Amino acid sequence: MDNNASKYWQANVRLVSILLVIWFVVSYGFGIILAEPLNAIKIGGVGLGFWFAQNGSIYVFLGLCFYYASQMNKLDKQFGVSED
Amino acid sequence: MDLSTLTYIVVGATFLLYIGIAIWARAGSTGEFYVAGKGVHPVANGMATAADWMSAASFISMAGLIAFNGYGASVFLMGWTGGYVLLAMLLAPYLRKFGKFTVPEFIGERFYSKGARLVAVICLILASVTYVIGQMKGIGVAFSRFLETSYEQGLFIGMGIVFIYAVLGGMKGITYTQIAQYIVLIFAYTIPAVFISLNITGNPLPQLGLIGTMADGSGISMMDKLDMVVTDLGFKEYSTQLMGSKLNMFVYTVSLMIGTAGLPHVIIRFFTVPKVADARSSAAWALVFIAILYTTAPAVGSMARLNLMNTIQTGPIGEATANLEYAKAPQWFYNWEKTGLLKYEDKNGDGRIQYYNDKNPEMAAKAEAFGWKGNEMTKVDRDIMVLANPEIAGLPNWVIAIVVAGGLAAALSTAAGLLLAIASAVSHDVIKGMINPEISEKNELMASRLSMVGAIAAAGYFGLYPPGFAAGTVAIAFGLAASSIFPVLMMGIFNKGMNRQGAIAGMIAGISVTMFYVFQEKGILFIPGTAEILQWEGYTKSWFMGISVNAFGAIGALVNFIVAIVVSKMTAPPPQHIQDLVEDIRVPKGAGAASAH
Numbered sequence: 001m002d003n004n005a006s007k008y009w010q011a012n013v014r015l016v017s018i019l020l021v022i023w024f025v026v027s028y029g030f031g032i033i034l035a036e037p038l039n040a041i042k043i044g045g046v047g048l049g050f051w052f053a054q055n056g057s058i059y060v061f062l063g064l065c066f067y068y069a070s071q072m073n074k075l076d077k078q079f080g081v082s083e084d
Numbered sequence: 085m086d087l088s089t090l091t092y093i094v095v096g097a098t099f100l101l102y103i104g105i106a107i108w109a110r111a112g113s114t115g116e117f118y119v120a121g122k123g124v125h126p127v128a129n130g131m132a133t134a135a136d137w138m139s140a141a142s143f144i145s146m147a148g149l150i151a152f153n154g155y156g157a158s159v160f161l162m163g164w165t166g167g168y169v170l171l172a173m174l175l176a177p178y179l180r181k182f183g184k185f186t187v188p189e190f191i192g193e194r195f196y197s198k199g200a201r202l203v204a205v206i207c208l209i210l211a212s213v214t215y216v217i218g219q220m221k222g223i224g225v226a227f228s229r230f231l232e233t234s235y236e237q238g239l240f241i242g243m244g245i246v247f248i249y250a251v252l253g254g255m256k257g258i259t260y261t262q263i264a265q266y267i268v269l270i271f272a273y274t275i276p277a278v279f280i281s282l283n284i285t286g287n288p289l290p291q292l293g294l295i296g297t298m299a300d301g302s303g304i305s306m307m308d309k310l311d312m313v314v315t316d317l318g319f320k321e322y323s324t325q326l327m328g329s330k331l332n333m334f335v336y337t338v339s340l341m342i343g344t345a346g347l348p349h350v351i352i353r354f355f356t357v358p359k360v361a362d363a364r365s366s367a368a369w370a371l372v373f374i375a376i377l378y379t380t381a382p383a384v385g386s387m388a389r390l391n392l393m394n395t396i397q398t399g400p401i402g403e404a405t406a407n408l409e410y411a412k413a414p415q416w417f418y419n420w421e422k423t424g425l426l427k428y429e430d431k432n433g434d435g436r437i438q439y440y441n442d443k444n445p446e447m448a449a450k451a452e453a454f455g456w457k458g459n460e461m462t463k464v465d466r467d468i469m470v471l472a473n474p475e476i477a478g479l480p481n482w483v484i485a486i487v488v489a490g491g492l493a494a495a496l497s498t499a500a501g502l503l504l505a506i507a508s509a510v511s512h513d514v515i516k517g518m519i520n521p522e523i524s525e526k527n528e529l530m531a532s533r534l535s536m537v538g539a540i541a542a543a544g545y546f547g548l549y550p551p552g553f554a555a556g557t558v559a560i561a562f563g564l565a566a567s568s569i570f571p572v573l574m575m576g577i578f579n580k581g582m583n584r585q586g587a588i589a590g591m592i593a594g595i596s597v598t599m600f601y602v603f604q605e606k607g608i609l610f611i612p613g614t615a616e617i618l619q620w621e622g623y624t625k626s627w628f629m630g631i632s633v634n635a636f637g638a639i640g641a642l643v644n645f646i647v648a649i650v651v652s653k654m655t656a657p658p659p660q661h662i663q664d665l666v667e668d669i670r671v672p673k674g675a676g677a678a679s680a681h
Contacts, residue, residue, distance in 0.1 A: 009670050013578075016173045023169050027162045032334050035155070039324070044295025045305020050323050053158035054150075054382040055291060058165045058375050065172045065368035072177070073361055081671040083359050 272490020
């Protein structure tokens with residue numbers, strides 16, 4: 001693998017790893033493992049753990065996907081591997 | 085206008101629209117048939133993916149599951165959306181770069197083996213057929229209920245409609261039809277949700293209604309009210325009730341997430357976009373359109389439950405006149421009783437309906453003192469909640485008619501997408517890839533259509549004699565995809581050293597343990613009475629750490645990963661040209677249109 005491509009790949013894997021940590025924390029972390037303690041905090045009329053499990057995690061997933069798409073476009077250009 | 089005439093008109097109009105689109109967008113080449121000739125805009129593709137993805141399980145079943153499982157049903161909400169994050173970041177861009185038509189084709193080339201491709205085809209067909217049977221059944225039930233035909237006739241009508249546009253249209257037709265279906269289904273889902281949220285909380289946005297306060301002036305939050313209403317009647321507290329154990333919920337969510345990312349009919353959607361960058365944004369757009377329904381569903385579920393409880397228990401618990409009189413029940417009650425999905429039995433002979441949890445000893449003791457003789461709502465099928473919800477809330481007939489059309493749109497679009505995945509696996513991977521590589525494009529297209537007909541017939545047959553499954557079947561289909569397809573795709577991209585032997589052993593091991601666990605409870609190939617063959621002395625359901633069959637795909641996937649890695653370490657690494665191929669798919673540059681070779 002040439003140097004540029006391997007650096008691009010490392011940057012990609014780093015980005016994806018960070019985003020997947022967030023993905024894990026909001027769903028499995030806040031929504032399931034820590035749901036009870038978080039439920040002591042209220043968002044409107046529901047506990048925060050419940051809210052993350054049923055609504056909040058989905059909003060975060062959306063943010064993650066768009067952020068990933070835009071960051072990858074930047075990486076593509078930066079490393080000169082973009083399609084156009 | 086009465087409900088059934090209105091339903092005929094609305095459903096009829098939407099169907100004419102779908103069929104019209106399918107004929108207008110008829111596929112002329114195999115490229116158009118499989119991947120819509122690559123010319124679909126990412127937003128449009130995202131919308132079609134959303135329709136493809138959201139099946140009868142999402143539209144009809146899920147809110148009902150939420151209504152009765154409360155917090156526990158979060159596994160579906162997180163599981164069926166979180167998988168898109170995996171799909172967007174771990175699979176879609178690379179598979180698009182690879183630029184082939186089908187998932188087994190990728191597996192076959194990446195693992196330089198026809199054997200791997202064949203194993204992938206078998207896994208794909210097992211998962212897809214399991215999934216499509218559930219859709220066919222959903223279609224049959226919805227048709228029979230609202231067009232007042234028998235279940236069998238309803239199923240045949242549904243098969244005919246699926247046949248017309250899936251078989252004639254191919255991917256191009258399906259993509260455009262699915263955009264129309266998405267629009268129909270999302271309106272159908274959100275309109276009643278807005279009405280009901282407005283009624284109960286005074287907030288028109290269901291997402292805010294969920295966290296809002298009651299509009300009755302009591303100042304209490306909707307969720308606290310619901311928790312109170314259900315616990316007063318001995319049911320589990322809505323906002324904290326678990327599905328199985330915490331561990332089961334965790335594993336269940338993993339299984340649905342990686343199943344989402346491993347279902348071939350969803351993955352092939354990302355072959356239809358023009359560029360790698362589009363595959364990434366397309367996955368994000370798909371999630372936007374899915375999230376509109378998924379963030380609405382918790383409000384629909386909780387408010388439907390509240391409405392249902394309040395309809396039956398009209399006043400303070402224990403007062404003789406505080407229970408709904410059967411003779412004065414609303415019309416929807418009788419309508420659904422006729423379908424057999426709602427059952428009432430006047431156990432204490434007072435002509436009123438008592439709906440409470442008689443399995444809760446504390447509540448049972450209280451009920452005894454009131455002169456209640458057990459829960460009289462002997463059956464409340466979860467699957468009726470979305471369809472009955474507008475009726476329970478007293479919404480106008482046109483809303484109910486749209487909901488029916490939406491449910492059918494959801495079921496049909498998913499069935500068509502799955503059939504396409506099955507057809508391309510048979511004609512492209514098996515016939516062209518293994519049996520007759522010289523087959524002409526015309527004959528390949530013909531083979532593809534014939535295999536679709538075969539799949540429709542098979543699914544129809546199982547739909548006619550359903551081996552007792554509904555929503556659970558869909559979860560099992562996810563488990564099969566999760567335990568076989570997802571791990572090898574991921575390792576194919578991220579683990580350059582993964583070789584043929586590892587991939588084949590991993591897929592076989594993963595899907596085998598999953599099928600074994602499922603068949604042990606549900607019967608071999610779901611045939612009733614065959615489960616005992618696999619059971620041992622002292623067998624209990626969910627024997628493995630309390631994990632339910634629906635959640636087991638995650639364990640199968642883990643087995644797949646472990647077996648694949650161990651086997652690959654003990655055998656020769658993949659040849660250099662395969663390692664070069666992996667490096668090539670990791671960079672977007674040079675992605676042309678998908679091709680067969």
